[in-house]
Amino acid sequence: MNRSIVRLFGVIILLFTLLIVWTSRWTVFQASALQNNPLNKLAFFESLKVKRGQILADNGEVLAQSVSAGDGTWARTYPQGSLFAQPIGYFVAKEGSAAGLERADSSLLNGTPTGITSVFGPLGTGQQVGDDVHTTLDPTGQKLAQQLLAGRTGSVVAIVPQTGAVKVMYSNPTYNDNAPNATCSQPDCKYNLATQGLFPPGSTFKIVTTTAALNTGDYTPNSTIVGNSPLTVSGVPLENDGNQSWGPVSLTKALTYSINTVYAQVGQRVGRSTMEEYMKRFGFYSAPPLDYPVDEMEPSGEWQNGSLLPVTSDQVDLGRTSIGQDYLLVTPLQMAMVASTVADGGKLMKPHMTSQVVSPDGQILQTVGPHLQTQVMSAQSASELTQMMTDVVEEGTGTAANLEGLQAAGKTGTAQVGGPDSDIDDAWFIGFAPINHPRIAVAVVLPDIPNGYGGIYAAPIAAQEMKTLLAEGA
Amino acid sequence: MTRARNRELLGLLPASLLITAGFAGVFIQRSNQLSNVSLTYGAVFLGLCIAAHVFIRITLPHADPYIFPLVAVLACVGLVMVYRIDGATYARQQAQWFVLGLILFAATVIAFRDYRKLEHYRYVIVSISLFLLILPRIPGIGDEVNGAYLAVHIPGVINFQPTEFAKVGLVIFLASYLRDTRQVLVEGRRILGLTIPPLKHFGPVLLLWGIAMVILILLHDVGSSLMFYGGLLAVLYVATNRVSFVIVGLIAFGLGAWYLGTHIPHIDARVTAWLHPFTKSEYNAVGGSYQLANAQFAQAAGGLFGTGFGEALITVPGSHPAVYLIPAPSTDMIYAIIVDELGLFGSAALLLVYLMLVARGFKAAILAADSFSKLTAAGLSAILGLQVFVIVGGVTRVIPLTGVTLPFVSYGGSSILANFVLVALLLMISDRARRPVPS
Numbered sequence: 001m002n003r004s005i006v007r008l009f010g011v012i013i014l015l016f017t018l019l020i021v022w023t024s025r026w027t028v029f030q031a032s033a034l035q036n037n038p039l040n041k042l043a044f045f046e047s048l049k050v051k052r053g054q055i056l057a058d059n060g061e062v063l064a065q066s067v068s069a070g071d072g073t074w075a076r077t078y079p080q081g082s083l084f085a086q087p088i089g090y091f092v093a094k095e096g097s098a099a100g101l102e103r104a105d106s107s108l109l110n111g112t113p114t115g116i117t118s119v120f121g122p123l124g125t126g127q128q129v130g131d132d133v134h135t136t137l138d139p140t141g142q143k144l145a146q147q148l149l150a151g152r153t154g155s156v157v158a159i160v161p162q163t164g165a166v167k168v169m170y171s172n173p174t175y176n177d178n179a180p181n182a183t184c185s186q187p188d189c190k191y192n193l194a195t196q197g198l199f200p201p202g203s204t205f206k207i208v209t210t211t212a213a214l215n216t217g218d219y220t221p222n223s224t225i226v227g228n229s230p231l232t233v234s235g236v237p238l239e240n241d242g243n244q245s246w247g248p249v250s251l252t253k254a255l256t257y258s259i260n261t262v263y264a265q266v267g268q269r270v271g272r273s274t275m276e277e278y279m280k281r282f283g284f285y286s287a288p289p290l291d292y293p294v295d296e297m298e299p300s301g302e303w304q305n306g307s308l309l310p311v312t313s314d315q316v317d318l319g320r321t322s323i324g325q326d327y328l329l330v331t332p333l334q335m336a337m338v339a340s341t342v343a344d345g346g347k348l349m350k351p352h353m354t355s356q357v358v359s360p361d362g363q364i365l366q367t368v369g370p371h372l373q374t375q376v377m378s379a380q381s382a383s384e385l386t387q388m389m390t391d392v393v394e395e396g397t398g399t400a401a402n403l404e405g406l407q408a409a410g411k412t413g414t415a416q417v418g419g420p421d422s423d424i425d426d427a428w429f430i431g432f433a434p435i436n437h438p439r440i441a442v443a444v445v446l447p448d449i450p451n452g453y454g455g456i457y458a459a460p461i462a463a464q465e466m467k468t469l470l471a472e473g474a
Numbered sequence: 475m476t477r478a479r480n481r482e483l484l485g486l487l488p489a490s491l492l493i494t495a496g497f498a499g500v501f502i503q504r505s506n507q508l509s510n511v512s513l514t515y516g517a518v519f520l521g522l523c524i525a526a527h528v529f530i531r532i533t534l535p536h537a538d539p540y541i542f543p544l545v546a547v548l549a550c551v552g553l554v555m556v557y558r559i560d561g562a563t564y565a566r567q568q569a570q571w572f573v574l575g576l577i578l579f580a581a582t583v584i585a586f587r588d589y590r591k592l593e594h595y596r597y598v599i600v601s602i603s604l605f606l607l608i609l610p611r612i613p614g615i616g617d618e619v620n621g622a623y624l625a626v627h628i629p630g631v632i633n634f635q636p637t638e639f640a641k642v643g644l645v646i647f648l649a650s651y652l653r654d655t656r657q658v659l660v661e662g663r664r665i666l667g668l669t670i671p672p673l674k675h676f677g678p679v680l681l682l683w684g685i686a687m688v689i690l691i692l693l694h695d696v697g698s699s700l701m702f703y704g705g706l707l708a709v710l711y712v713a714t715n716r717v718s719f720v721i722v723g724l725i726a727f728g729l730g731a732w733y734l735g736t737h738i739p740h741i742d743a744r745v746t747a748w749l750h751p752f753t754k755s756e757y758n759a760v761g762g763s764y765q766l767a768n769a770q771f772a773q774a775a776g777g778l779f780g781t782g783f784g785e786a787l788i789t790v791p792g793s794h795p796a797v798y799l800i801p802a803p804s805t806d807m808i809y810a811i812i813v814d815e816l817g818l819f820g821s822a823a824l825l826l827v828y829l830m831l832v833a834r835g836f837k838a839a840i841l842a843a844d845s846f847s848k849l850t851a852a853g854l855s856a857i858l859g860l861q862v863f864v865i866v867g868g869v870t871r872v873i874p875l876t877g878v879t880l881p882f883v884s885y886g887g888s889s890i891l892a893n894f895v896l897v898a899l900l901l902m903i904s905d906r907a908r909r910p911v912p913s
Contacts, residue, residue, distance in 0.1 A: 002840045004712045005852050009836045012859040016829050019863065020822050022870035026773035027818040034774035039757055042771050045791050045799075073791070094791065 041096035043106075048073040048093045052109040053130035055088055055101060057139045058167075058355070063088050064102060066130075076102070078177045083142055085177035086192040087135075087169040087292075087353060092180065099180070099190065101353055103293045105133050108357050108366075131365060134356040136165035141469050145170035148461040154446035155193040157336040158465055161432060161441050163370040164340070164349030166290070167469055168442075169194045169333070195288065195297040198329035199445055202415030202454065203258045203397075204428045205324030207338055207385070210255060212270045212278040214384055215346075215377040219266060221252045221384050231261040233319035238264055241414075255388045256396035258412065260323045267322020275321065276311035281376040282338050283348065285310075289373055290333065290351045300330035324413060336443035339410070339430040342389065343438035346382035348374045390435050393459075400459035401431060406467050408433035412454035423451050429458035433466045440469045478539040478908075479531045485543030486527060489550050490520035496554035499783030518569075519550060526576050533583050534905035538838055541904065544831040545882060545897055551812070551824060552883035558784055559804040559811060564885060571887040575894035582898035589902045593650040593846055603643030604685075606636035611692055637698060638879070638892035641705065641857050642899070648682070648706055649849035652713035656845070682706050683723065687730045694740045696731055697864040697876020703727055705857030712852045713845070741874075748874040768800045769810035769869050780817030804885040806877045809869045824883075825866070832859040838904035851903045854896050 026034060034040060051074050055064035063084050066074040076091050078084065089100015091109075098106060111130035138158075145156035149172050158168035171193035176182065180190065191197070213219040227246035230237035240246070240260050246253075254262035267275060279285065279301065285308060287297040302309040302316055304327050309315060320326040333351070341348040350371040357366035377385075389409035392398045397412040410431020418424050427449050432441035442465055444458040494516030523546050530537060549572055557565035586592060592599065609626050610616040616626060627633045686703035690696065707723045735741040743761055750756050751763035751770065758764070775781060788803055788811070789796040800807045813821045835855025842848045861878055868875035879889035 001712055001715065001845070001848055004715045005836050005839050005848070008708055008712060008852060008856060009833060012832055012856065012863075013829065015859070015863045015867075016825055018872050019825055019866045019870060022867070022872045023773065023813060023821055023825075024818050026770050026870065027776050027813060027821075028778060031774040031777060034770055037752060037767075037771070039752060039754070039767055040771040040774075042775055042787060042799075045787050048791050 043110075044093045044096040044098070047091075047106075047110050050074065050110050050128045050130055052076065052091070053111065053132040053358075053360070055105075055109070056132060056134045057084075057137050058135065059139060061139050063135070063137070064091075080139070081176045081178055082174040083139075083146060083170070084137065085174050086171050086194060087137060087166070088177060089296075090177040090180040095181070097180070099293065099296060100177075100192070101133070101135065101292065103296075104291050105354055105357075108133055108354075111360075129360045131360065132358045133354055134358060135353045136160070136163075136167060136355045137169070137353060138167040138469065138472070140472055141168040141465060142170050144168075144465055144468050145461075146172075148464055149446070152446055153193075153448070154444070155197060155332040156442065156444050156461065156465060157194050157332045158440055158442045158469060159336050159340045159351055161340040161343035161438050162349065164351045164373070165355065166351055166353045167440065168465065169353075171197070171332075192296060193445075194332045195290070195292060197331055197445075197447075198298055198300070198303065199332075199426045199428075199447055200328055200415035200417060201300075201324040201330040201335060202413030202426060202428050203260075203324055204335055204338075204411050204413035204430045204443075204454070205328060205330070206255060206258065206263050206322070207342065207389070207411050207430065208278060208282060208284075209263055209267050209270070209275070209322045210251070210385055210388065211282075211342075211377050211381065212274055213251065213266050214381040215278070216270060216274060218270055219251050221250065221388055223251045224248045225251065225254060225262045225265055227254060227259040227262040229261050231264060233264045233268075234317045238319065238323075252388045252391055255411070256391040258392075258397050263323045264319035268319050270322075272312045272316070272318055275318065278376070279311065281348070281374050282341060283334060283373070284330075288331070288333050288337065288351060291354050291368075297333070298331055300328075300334040302327040303329045324415060332443045332445050335428070335430045335445075336441060339432050339443060340441035341376045342382050342385050342409075343432035343441045344382075345379040346375060346377035347372055348376050386435060386438075389431065393431065397453075397455040398429065398431070398459050400455050401429065401463040403463045403467055406433050406463055406470070407435045408463060408466060409435050409438075410459065410462065412459060414452065414454045417448065424448055425450075425452035427452035427457035428454040429462040431459075431462055431466070433470060440466050442466055476531075476535070478537070479527070479535060482530065482539040482542055483524075483527055485540060486520070486523045486546055489523065489543055489546035490516050492547060493519045493550035493554060496550065496783060497557065500554065500558045515553075519546075519553070522573065522576065526579070529580055529583075530901065533580075534901050536908040536910070537901040537905035538834050538908070541831065541834045541838075541897060541901055544827055544834065547827055548824075548831070548882035552808075552880075552885075554783070555808055555812060555815075555883065556804050556885045558815075559788055559808070560885065564804065567887075568885055568890075571890045574887070575890045578891050579894040579898045582895050583902060586899075586902070589850075589899060589906075590844070590846055592646055593653070596647045596650040599643045600647035603640040603647065606640040606643070607689060607692055609636045634888035635879070635886065636888070637693070638888045639895070641702060641861075642854065642892060642896050644685070644702065645705055645709060645853035645857055646850055646899075648709045649713075649846055649853055652709060652849055653845040656713040682710065683726050683730070686727060687734070690731060690734050690741075691738075694738055695876050696735060696741055696744070696874055697868055698878050699731070700727070700873075701857065701860045701864045701876075701878060704860045705853055708856035708860075709849050709853040712839075713849055744874040744876075748871060751871070765801045765807065766869075766871065766875055769807055770871070772800060772810045772814040773870070776814040776817045776821075778818050780813070780815045780820050783815055786811050786814035802877075805879060806865065806875070806884070807869060808880055808884050809866050812883075825862070828859065828862045828881075832856075834904075835900050838900055838907055841907035842903055843907060847903045847906065851900055854900060858893070858896065 052066045064078050069075040089102040091098040091102040109130045145168050153172050155171040173189040175189040227249045229240040229243050229245045285301045286299050287294050317326045350373040352368050354368050359365050386409050393401045393408050393410050398410050401408045401410050408431050413428030415426040426447040428445050430443045432438040442462045444462045446457050497515045556568045625635045686699050690699040711720050747763035751767040756763045832855045839848045839851035864876050865878045865880050867873040881893045
């Protein structure tokens with residue numbers, strides 16, 4: 001019997017080993033996965049007692065701060081409310097909910113516990129105070145975007161091409177982030193159109209097609225293509241605006257007057273895989289590399305039934321993709337990144353809103369500098385494309401952006417929504433200024449406007465925005 | 475054997491130091507100042523331990539010197555945690571249960587001075603045990619918690635878990651039964667490498683399985699059935715030294731549990747929560763995985779060294795009345811809180827204390843001279859170890875969660891009382907086994 005007792009003890013040891021192994025799974029090996037589980041509200045509850053750092057605009061204006069809620073807990077307030085609600089988001093510890101930069105930079109804003117931590121808990125008073133987050137966001141530009149949209153649904157994004165600093169990210173509808181759970185006037189008002197809104201890009205996408213055409217060497221700005229209308233693409237006739245036949249035209253002229261039938265041919269010659277390659281270089285097909293919660297950003301690309309479809313798929317109509325139609329859906333942020341890339345000599349800089357992290361005693365803990373995300377095209381191609389986009393503004397569809405003393409380059413987009421015979425369009429403009437040494441790039445979209453030409457509705461807003469930001473010395 | 479008793483006395487010192495330090499830790503966290511109340515708690519606890527020690531010194535002078543100090547360590551971890559989770563009122567009640575437990579311990583030792591007399595009452599004992607198992611299902615007094623029937627509740631009169639006592643009774647019955655029949659059980663014909671005992675003796679083995687299945691049906695609880703059945707199989711294995719019995723027994727249990735599990739909704743729900751605790755629908759469902767998922771989160775918060783005594787978040791902040799973040803934090807889920815506050819190292823240390831206690835129980839079984847003592851000590855030790863496995867395994871998701879207590883640590887009177895009876899029996903067996911033979 002004694003031997004069986006010893007063996008029995010062996011079994012018990014084995015079972016206890018299992019317990020210790022499993023405990024170490026949760027405490028060590030899978031701890032960070034559990035801590036990041038969206039169902040886990042512990043971090044939120046813990047941070048109730050934390051005086052989180054402030055979020056500040058580029059001029060030092062306070063965008064988010066903690067105020068004492070009594071009984072040793074803190075709550076967040078947002079002095080600018082709906083003006084900055086989309087990029088800043090909210091943080092409600094009691095309810096365990098957060099969004100936007102408040103969520104993305106949450107651990108920085110919470111800071112690290114002070115005092116000595118021991119087995120018997122933190123000794124001493126150990127009040128936890130978080131670090132301040134300085135952002136690149138510009139209140140003047142943000143306010144202007146709000147004024148120019150004048151309540152209409154739409155989005156304005158402005159980026160500094162050389163650094164990737166996001167200056168403006170304003171969208172309607174917006175909400176009051178002091179009361180994020182109060183009912184919105186519109187059902188999806190917490191949705192950030194700049195990062196989550198998916199719109200057909202229309203002709204603004206021709207910038208991507210042109211990049212592929214020039215950088216592969218398949219075309220030069222002077223290449224001649226016949227721009228007659230209609231042209232049968234994938235068995236269905238494709239028309240230019242007003243069904244105008246242009247005859248043989250240069251690629252530059254085709255961009256200036258946004259000639260669809262030319263670009264359908266260009267895209268088809270460049271080919272599916274090359275088009276996909278260039279889209280990916282610009283950042284399509286993945287969430288933008290912004291310091292923003294990944295699940296609050298949508299990737300741009302061909303979307304079918306709620307999922308991404310590669311350009312190489314048979315279901316993609318390459319000709320119509322090249323002019324920004326087909327299943328293409330993009331976010332304003334993505335299109336601002338496209339404009340910014342051309343402006344910075346073909347370099348896509350990693351976009352960011354956080355510029356500095358500063359400790360409560362004024363020590364700079366972290367500075368976010370320029371970071372090259374992708375070299376999308378050669379400087380040569382970028383300079384050719386800049387010249388082509390200059391023509392768009394000076395004599396083409398984007399003359400509304402040709403403001404006194406601005407010297408902008410850009411591309412309009414008028415994306416038909418709601419079927420071929422619909423006159424409802426999404427009005428787009430993407431561009432940058434000044435031409436010689438661009439210091440700001442923008443994307444503007446106003447969806448669902450009857451006869452919503454990008455040159456009429458979006459270009460003026462983009463131009464005003466750029467002019468103001470440049471005057472400010474952005 | 476005063477040397478053994480002196481070792482026991484020495485062993486009680488760490489337990490008292492631990493409780494003083496533990497309360498001090500909670501107090502520091504609460505009010506940032508050291509209160510002398512922690513010293514009072516430590517002193518009172520030490521006083522109780524010394525009283526029990528003196529009693530053992532007189533009545534069981536040869537008993538194992540480590541069992542009681544190990545129990546004291548567990549008890550003080552439990553007291554500190556209950557105090558920390560549910561406050562002074564509950565901690566005082568828990569302390570009162572310990573005093574009652576010690577009294578019951580003394581009563582058991584005095585009443586069954588020669589515990590082998592228990593053998594004469596084995597059918598009475600088994601009847602009472604089975605009756606205790608049925609109690610929670612009697613309408614009006616039975617108490618259903620999360621679909622399982624583990625407790626009896628008469629408001630204002632009594633609230634206890636009869637299963638805690640039943641486990642002691644069933645082990646005694648089986649030990650006494652197998653002492654008589656174990657020879658016959660291994661003498662059967664061998665078919666396909668398995669020993670098939672004569673049918674009239676095989677019947678009782680089948681009965682064991684039957685009991686486990688009845689427990690499963692009655693309690694709606696795989697975990698506690700596994701604990702009972704595992705304990706009984708352990709006794710059977712020690713008695714017969716036949717692995718084949720264990721294997722056949724486990725397969726039979728597995729089949730039965732699978733069949734009943736898929737036919738009793740509560741068991742099915744527990745298994746789903748165990749397998750997929752983090753799916754949103756399961757998490758939000760009534761009786762879903764909310765408790766289990768949050769127990770995982772608490773353990774993740776603990777890490778290697780824990781957040782420290784008094785640091786784990788027990789209630790949802792700002793909830794009035796307070797809502798527990800993890801339901802049942804001082805009973806079923808106490809291990810999750812311990813991992814949160816003491817980390818992997820602290821909780822592993824706690825498990826090692828249990829393992830040492832089980833080891834001392836087995837040691838008593840090995841030293842015991844007669845079969846009944848051996849089987850009883852081995853069975854009680856095994857069932858104690860299995861109980862720890864079932865509840866800690868449930869909280870850590872080794873197995874589906876079951877509402878049994880963590881012996882001596884969880885809040886609750888029945889568990890403490892029953893386990894003190896268990897410890898009394900172990901010490902009595904150990905005392906007899908180590909008694910020097912008069913020359």
